[in-house]
Amino acid sequence: MKPAPIISFKEVNKIYSNGTVGLKDINFDILRGQFLVVVGLSGAGKSTLLRTINRMHEITSGEITIEDETISDYKGQSLRLLRRKIGMIFQGFNLINRSSVERNVLSGRVSYYPTWKTICGLFTKADREMAVRALQRVQLADKIYTRADELSGGQQQRVAIARTLMQEPKVILADEPVASLDPLTTKTVMDTLQRLNREDNITVIVNLHSVPLARQYADRIIGLRAGELVYDRPIAEVTEADLNEIYVAEAEKA
Amino acid sequence: MMLPEIPRRSWSQRWHVKGLVGTGILLVLLVASSRMTGVDVGMFFSNFGQFLNLLVRMSSPTWSYTAVIIRPLLETIQMAILGTTIGAAFAIPFAVLSASNLIHNRFLRGVTRLFLDLVRTLPDLLLAAIFVAVFGIGSTAGVVTLAIFSFGMVSKLFYEVIEAIDMGPLEALESVGASKITIIWFAVLPQILNQFVSYFLYTLEINVRASTVLGYLGAGGIGVFLQRSLNEFNYSQTAVIILATLAVVLVIDGVSNHLRRVLL
Numbered sequence: 001m002k003p004a005p006i007i008s009f010k011e012v013n014k015i016y017s018n019g020t021v022g023l024k025d026i027n028f029d030i031l032r033g034q035f036l037v038v039v040g041l042s043g044a045g046k047s048t049l050l051r052t053i054n055r056m057h058e059i060t061s062g063e064i065t066i067e068d069e070t071i072s073d074y075k076g077q078s079l080r081l082l083r084r085k086i087g088m089i090f091q092g093f094n095l096i097n098r099s100s101v102e103r104n105v106l107s108g109r110v111s112y113y114p115t116w117k118t119i120c121g122l123f124t125k126a127d128r129e130m131a132v133r134a135l136q137r138v139q140l141a142d143k144i145y146t147r148a149d150e151l152s153g154g155q156q157q158r159v160a161i162a163r164t165l166m167q168e169p170k171v172i173l174a175d176e177p178v179a180s181l182d183p184l185t186t187k188t189v190m191d192t193l194q195r196l197n198r199e200d201n202i203t204v205i206v207n208l209h210s211v212p213l214a215r216q217y218a219d220r221i222i223g224l225r226a227g228e229l230v231y232d233r234p235i236a237e238v239t240e241a242d243l244n245e246i247y248v249a250e251a252e253k254a
Numbered sequence: 255m256m257l258p259e260i261p262r263r264s265w266s267q268r269w270h271v272k273g274l275v276g277t278g279i280l281l282v283l284l285v286a287s288s289r290m291t292g293v294d295v296g297m298f299f300s301n302f303g304q305f306l307n308l309l310v311r312m313s314s315p316t317w318s319y320t321a322v323i324i325r326p327l328l329e330t331i332q333m334a335i336l337g338t339t340i341g342a343a344f345a346i347p348f349a350v351l352s353a354s355n356l357i358h359n360r361f362l363r364g365v366t367r368l369f370l371d372l373v374r375t376l377p378d379l380l381l382a383a384i385f386v387a388v389f390g391i392g393s394t395a396g397v398v399t400l401a402i403f404s405f406g407m408v409s410k411l412f413y414e415v416i417e418a419i420d421m422g423p424l425e426a427l428e429s430v431g432a433s434k435i436t437i438i439w440f441a442v443l444p445q446i447l448n449q450f451v452s453y454f455l456y457t458l459e460i461n462v463r464a465s466t467v468l469g470y471l472g473a474g475g476i477g478v479f480l481q482r483s484l485n486e487f488n489y490s491q492t493a494v495i496i497l498a499t500l501a502v503v504l505v506i507d508g509v510s511n512h513l514r515r516v517l518l
Contacts, residue, residue: 083431094422111431
């Protein structure tokens with residue numbers, strides 16, 4: 001049986017207020033449990049594509065559905081509930097530097113609480129234990145009371161992943177998660193994402209610059225060029241020449 | 255090996271024309287403003303003797319006077335602490351509403367900032383005169399004056415701090431599905447706390463000094479004694495008051511430096 005799509009893009013367009021085309025006629029489905037890698041040059045629209053999924057960016061026209069529900073009408077509470085099931089990892093980690101690792105991880109859980117409880121720090125014992133388990137999964141349980149800015153880049157990104165795990169997400173979006181890491185820590189972070197994909201069946205969508213990395217981890221690769229979907233193949237059919245073309249065609253034009 | 259050619263600077267860059275012209279304009283402005291306002295710099299030097307005379311009379315402080323001023327000095331500190339705390343507490347929500355990176359509604363931000371500008375325009379002496387008339391002579395008038403004065407000043411300092419924070423953590427919290435207030439609490443507050451404390455203490459220091467002046471208008475504290483000693487030409491007492499105030503300012507400064515180190 002073919003698994004059902006968890007996310008669908010239908011005729012999606014995004015034009016920025018200054019007239020720049022962000023996304024153009026995007027049509028595709030993402031299957032549940034897929035490890036999807038998006039490749040393309042800087043400015044091709046990878047970040048925009050990712051951020052339309054959790055509504056950090058709005059689209060101009062078209063429709064995005066997640067688990068068969070149109071997301072564009074969500075507002076306030078329903079938008080927060082949408083974001084709760086979609087974790088996000090950033091290139092710059094985006095941890096709260098002055099706060100402890102524990103507090104950073106717990107901040108991934110705030111959407112399960114009313115605002116006043118988050119402010120008073122009234123997290124349940126179960127959730128505090130969950131934070132410890134999340135840190136154990138990224139092998140950082142011993143750093144729980146360390147300040148976030150005392151960790152190395154790779155460790156910070158793993159804390160960010162633990163924060164995302166607290167959301168119990170169905171989807172993880174990772175925007176250039178390893179762009180500022182060295183090759184060794186890159187492997188740790190990508191392996192962690194792969195493990196979550198395989199063990200928890202979380203759908204993972206990663207923006208990457210590196211073609212070798214994309215080929216190593218992806219189930220499927222899509223390519224963007226100037227906001228258009230120009231490439232979409234399962235990993236078994238991907239050839240080196242294809243991928244070079246995504247980059248080269250663009251480079252020649254420039 | 256040939257060195258790559260270095261681009262040549264133009265004549266005006268080599269002679270720093272911009273800097274020199276800027277300095278020149280500044281000097282002209284200074285002289286012109288002193289002419290227009292009738293400030294006579296010469297007078298400052300010709301009457302310098304009188305100033306020295308005053309210093310000499312202040313150079314023998316009557317230390318026994320310290321016992322008398324301890325209580326009003328404490329009252330001044332209490333007034334300053336109360337006024338600064340109340341002002342700063344009210345400043346926080348207004349600072350948030352004025353910060354362009356948190357509030358995207360330009361109208362709301364504009365109205366808040368206009369209000370803050372208005373508050374800052376009111377001189378503290380005018381405020382003190384009004385509140386002495388309203389609450390009568392005493393420290394209540396002083397505290398209210400200091401609270402409003404600190405509110406205006408602190409809210410501007412605070413929103414400038416907020417506008418300089420790293421937006422990354424806010425983006426992360428937003429993507430988690432946090433509410434606006436939770437975002438501010440988790441991602442903004444830790445980034446600004448140490449600078450808030452530092453500005454709070456700076457304002458406290460200013461308020462200790464300001465409240466000595468407010469005492470002139472009957473707003474309580476050490477100022478009453480400062481005024482009395484000056485009226486009686488009792489400069490040896492004035493000296494004690496100034497030294498005592500200096501001691502308080504030094505203590506606040508020390509606490510401020512310490513806290514900033516600890517909270518960094």
